[in-house]
Structure formats: structure tokens, C-alpha cells
Amino acid sequence: xxxxxxxxxxPLILVTNDDSLKAPGIRALIDILxxxxxxxxxxxxxxxxxxxxxxxxxxMLRIDLVYRETDYEEYACNGTPADCVKMAYKIVMGRxxxxxxxxxxxxxxxxxxxxxSGTMAAVLEGALTGVPAVxxxxxxxxxxxxxxxxxxYVREIAEKTIANGLPKGICxxxxxxxxxxxxxxxxxxxxxxxxxxxxxxxEREDPNGRKYYWMKGVYVNNGNGEDTDQWALENNYVAIVxxxxxxTAVQAIExxxxxx
Amino acid sequence: xxxxxxxxxxPLILVTNDDSLKAPGIRALIDILxxxxxxxxxxxxxxxxxxxxxxxxxxMLRIDLVYRETDYEEYACNGTPADCVKMAYKIVMGRxxxxxxxxxxxxxxxxxxxxxSGTMAAVLEGALTGVPAVxxxxxxxxxxxxxxxxxxYVREIAEKTIANGLPKGICxxxxxxxxxxxxxxxxxxxxxxxxxxxxxxxEREDPNGRKYYWMKGVYVNNGNGEDTDQWALENNYVAIVxxxxxxTAVQAIExxxxxx
Numbered sequence: 290x291x292x293x294x295x296x297x298x299x300p301l302i303l304v305t306n307d308d309s310l311k312a313p314g315i316r317a318l319i320d321i322l323x324x325x326x327x328x329x330x331x332x333x334x335x336x337x338x339x340x341x342x343x344x345x346x347x348x349m350l351r352i353d354l355v356y357r358e359t360d361y362e363e364y365a366c367n368g369t370p371a372d373c374v375k376m377a378y379k380i381v382m383g384r385x386x387x388x389x390x391x392x393x394x395x396x397x398x399x400x401x402x403x404x405x406s407g408t409m410a411a412v413l414e415g416a417l418t419g420v421p422a423v424x425x426x427x428x429x430x431x432x433x434x435x436x437x438x439x440x441x442y443v444r445e446i447a448e449k450t451i452a453n454g455l456p457k458g459i460c461x462x463x464x465x466x467x468x469x470x471x472x473x474x475x476x477x478x479x480x481x482x483x484x485x486x487x488x489x490x491x492e493r494e495d496p497n498g499r500k501y502y503w504m505k506g507v508y509v510n511n512g513n514g515e516d517t518d519q520w521a522l523e524n525n526y527v528a529i530v531x532x533x534x535x536x537t538a539v540q541a542i543e544x545x546x547x548x549x
Numbered sequence: 550x551x552x553x554x555x556x557x558x559x560p561l562i563l564v565t566n567d568d569s570l571k572a573p574g575i576r577a578l579i580d581i582l583x584x585x586x587x588x589x590x591x592x593x594x595x596x597x598x599x600x601x602x603x604x605x606x607x608x609m610l611r612i613d614l615v616y617r618e619t620d621y622e623e624y625a626c627n628g629t630p631a632d633c634v635k636m637a638y639k640i641v642m643g644r645x646x647x648x649x650x651x652x653x654x655x656x657x658x659x660x661x662x663x664x665x666s667g668t669m670a671a672v673l674e675g676a677l678t679g680v681p682a683v684x685x686x687x688x689x690x691x692x693x694x695x696x697x698x699x700x701x702y703v704r705e706i707a708e709k710t711i712a713n714g715l716p717k718g719i720c721x722x723x724x725x726x727x728x729x730x731x732x733x734x735x736x737x738x739x740x741x742x743x744x745x746x747x748x749x750x751x752e753r754e755d756p757n758g759r760k761y762y763w764m765k766g767v768y769v770n771n772g773n774g775e776d777t778d779q780w781a782l783e784n785n786y787v788a789i790v791x792x793x794x795x796x797t798a799v800q801a802i803e804x805x806x807x808x809x
Binding site for chain 2: 336338339340341342343344345346347349350351352371372375376378379380401403404405410413417418419449453456458459461462475476478479480481483485486488489490492493499500501502503504506529530531532533534535536537538539541542544545546548549
């Protein structure tokens with residue numbers, strides 16, 4: 290299942306997402322990226338929203354070629370987005386790609402939503418393995434979301450990433466407002482907003498009278514400034530947060546050393 | 550299913566993990582924590598290793614009381630560790646607990662393993678919701694791992710966390726070497742080591758001749774210094790990394806602003 294090596298001129302681009310191969314968001318992203326390189330799509334065969342950075346170790350994985358033409362291949366995987374990246378590297382490409390682009394997600398991954406996001410886990414896999422990677426998300430959860438207004442910005446950011454590369458170990462979390470292109474005010478490079486999910490559950494009863502629950506919940510922003518992705522998104526800017534896979538709270542190291 | 554409110558003196562402690570309610574690691578942790586407060590355990594009903602910060606939104610959730618006595622309750626949940634925390638808050642306790650302790654994990658969560666860890670996702674849920682939280686992991690993946698040598702350190706760190714609290718939004722990732730207590734040299738507060746997983750898969754064929762794969766892979770440390778958790782662990786120190794749920798690469802914001 291080894292792919293052909295790319296020609297010298299064309300970068301090898303891995304495309305994935307968490308909404309599955311059939312989601313309109315990934316079809317829009319593929320369409321934008323195909324002129325920019327050799328595109329290999331390895332995406333989940335079913336929706337994997339909210340799977341975060343899960344990897345499949347308790348079950349077996351499958352991967353199937355579903356379509357191939359010149360400089361383009363498409364594979365369906367029964368795993369998570371992180372599984373898709375690892376399988377793409379090892380099983381499909383036999384090497385790490387030049388770039389990873391993930392999305393376009395149906396729904397925002399701004400602020401702390403990055404922690405729950407399968408789309409962004411695939412992007413973090415890039416950062417963890419030295420591959421420049423960008424995740425795109427549209428602030429519209431509907432399967433019928435219109436991705437056309439975001440195309441101009443997705444293309445611009447993809448082109449600049451391919452032209453410039455990214456600093457080592459850094460990936461990008463791009464969130465796009467769900468408004469007509471003419472209303473998008475531009476691009477802002479931001480920090481991740483502070484926020485929280487107010488947990489909530491819908492309690493129901495099955496026909497045997499046993500309770501079960503559906504997870505709900507509401508995102509609560511902590512209103513923390515015009516330099517955040519949440520502010521940018523709410524004010525019709527495309528928000529880019531440079532992301533690194535390091536959770537160390539450096540400022541807390543020294544105070545905690547006094548404990549011991 | 551509302552718990553009694555705790556008495557003024559005893560903190561309300563939520564205990565969870567990703568190896569399931571039956572794992573020896575969580576039994577050791579419960580045993581250490583029960584003298585320190587009112588303990589409510591909400592843990593997965595089956596192993597959830599590698600589920601990371603996944604939340605269950607495409608399936609329904611269940612939670613069942615399995616044991617109760619004075620100042621102690623135990624619930625099994627069919628979801629992930631992050632689900633367990635959210636259900637504990639909303640369904641079991643009707644409020645956020647005073648502390649969350651997660652583990653003791655069978656296997657290390659040092660370095661970038663934090664991104665794949667269900668144990669640490671539960672702890673990050675604490676940080677995301679303002680609850681001081683600590684995750685404990687033993688550097689031994691076996692179900693038969695011996696947790697006795699680690700007890701002294703788990704107790705000390707839990708007691709200090711309960712006495713001192715943690716800085717707002719900060720949680721702790723504690724990794725413990727798998728050696729006799731007498732060989733543990735002490736505690737070091739560290740930064741998260743840089744590393745990567747070298748992806749690998751075991752390829753097999755089902756009886757119909759169709760290929761399937763088991764995920765394997767080897768952790769590769771990037772050998773980056775005596776101030777890292779990986780170094781501490783390998784040199785028989787208990788490693789504590791203060792963790793914050795913010796992935797912003799602050800140093801990359803300004804350079805990226807020149808792109809647009």
C-alpha cells in the first residue's frame with residue numbers, strides 16, 4: 290500500500306479530520322489543497338468528534354484505499370484522527386509527509402475546545418513528530434455548513450504554511466467565523482482564550498426504567514481580552530493560535546519546589 | 550443519586566483513573582486517600598487507556614453506584630475518564646469536589662505521554678474547572694505492578710496538595726519510578742520532557758485474508774536535560790510536572806503576525 294514518492298516540486302500533503310471522510314468540511318479542504326501538492330487523505334470512516342487525542346490500542350485497526358488518481362489518494366480508517374496520522378506515516382506513505390492539514394471542522398476548536406478536538410489532535414501529532422501542521426475549524430456545527438466563505442482564508446494560510454514552513458514543534462489552530470467572506474475582517478494571530486465547559490446531562494429512562502444520560506454542556510468564556518482566539522472569532526476575524534505540545538506551567542515550578 | 554454534603558472538616562475528594570475501577574492502581578490510591586477526606590470514586594467500568602481527553606457525545610452514558618459506606622462511595626461509568634469527572638460533578642455530587650486525584654496509572658505518563666493519557670485528561674478537567682487535581686502514574690505497565698513502594702510519595706503529595714491547594718488553573722502530573730521505596734532518591738519538580746512516539750504497527754491477516762493492524766510504537770526521548778520529568782524518572786526520582794491547560798506557543802505569536 291506504499292504510495293509513490295512525490296515529485297521534487299510537489300509537497301506531500303496529508304489531509305485528515307474528525308468528522309469522517311464524507312463530511313463536507315474535508316471535501317472543501319481537499320478541493321483547496323489539491324492544486325498545492327500531492328494530497329493523501331487518511332480520514333476516519335465514521336464521525337470521531339470529541340475523541341481528542343485518543344489512540345486505538347485495545348482494538349484492531351483497518352485502513353482501506355477508497356480512491357486513487359494522479360497525485361491524489363484517499364483512505365478510510367476505522368480509528369481516531371491520531372490513528373489516521375500514525376497509519377498514514379507508517380502504512381500508507383512509508384515516511385512522514387511534508388505537511389498535515391486537518392479539517393475543515395464542523396464547529397469551532399477555539400479556546401479550550403482544542404483539548405476535546407480530534408481535528409486538532411491530528412495537528413498536534415504533526416507537532417509531536419516534526420511535521421508542520423494546521424487545523425481549520427468553521428464556527429458552525431451543522432453538517433450543512435457552508436464552507437465557501439472560508440475558502441479564501443484557508444487557501445491563504447495553507448499557501449503561506451507551505452511557502453514558509455512553521456517553527457520547529459509549532460502547529461496552528463485556525464478558527465474561522467461563520468459569516469460571508471465580505472464580513473470577515475482579516476486574520477489575527479492570538480493566544481488561546483481561557484474558558485470552561487459547564488457540564489450538563491440530559492437524563493432519560495430506557496424501556497426497562499433504567500437511567501441513561503446524554504452529555505450536553507455550555508462553553509463559558511472567561512472574557513479575557515482582545516488578544517484571544519475567542520475574541521477574534523466573535524468579532525469576525527479568522528483566529529490563528531500557534532500551538533506547542535508542551536503543557537508545563539513553567540511559572541509554577543519554582544514555587545512548588547518549596548513544598549519538598 | 551445526590552451525595553451527602555461533606556462535613557466542614559473533611560474535603561470532598563473525587564478519585565478516578567483510566568485503567569477501570571478494578572485496577573490495582575486505583576485500589577491503592579483509594580486506600581491512601583480515604584483517611585484524608587470523604588472519597589467519591591467515579592471510574593470507568595472497563596479499561597480506557599489511551600482514550601486521552603475523549604468525551605462521549607455520540608453514545609449514551611450510564612453511571613451505577615456499586616458500593617457505599619460512611620464517607621465513601623464508588624460508582625462505575627461506561628465512559629472515559631473525562632466523562633467520569635463531568636458525571637461526578639453533575640450527577641453524583643451536585644457540585645465540584647475540593648480535589649481530584651487520578652490513578653495510580655499502570656504505566657508512565659511522563660513527557661508527551663500526557664497527550665494520550667486518560668488518567669491525565671481527568672486531571673486536566675480539574676484544571677479546566679478550577680479544581681486542584683493530581684495524577685499519579687507508576688512506571689510499570691503490568692496489571693500486577695506493585696504499588697506499595699510508591700505509597701509514601703503518593704500520600705505525601707496528596708497531603709501537601711490538600712494542605713496547600715494548587716495555584717489557580719494548575720494541576721500536577723506525578724510519575725513514580727518502579728523501584729523499592731529505599732531506592733527512590735526523592736521528589737523533583739520538572740518540566741515536561743520533549744519526546745516522540747516512533748509509530749509502528751503489527752500487520753496481520755484475518756481468516757478472510759483481509760489485513761488488519763495493531764498499534765505498537767516506541768517512545769523516543771529527545772534527551773533534553775536534568776530538569777525534565779523523563780530524566781527524573783530514569784534516575785529514580787519522583788517527577789512532578791506542574792501542568793496548565795494552555796497550549797499557546799506565546800513565542801511564535803509575534804513572528805507569525807508578520808505573515809499577514
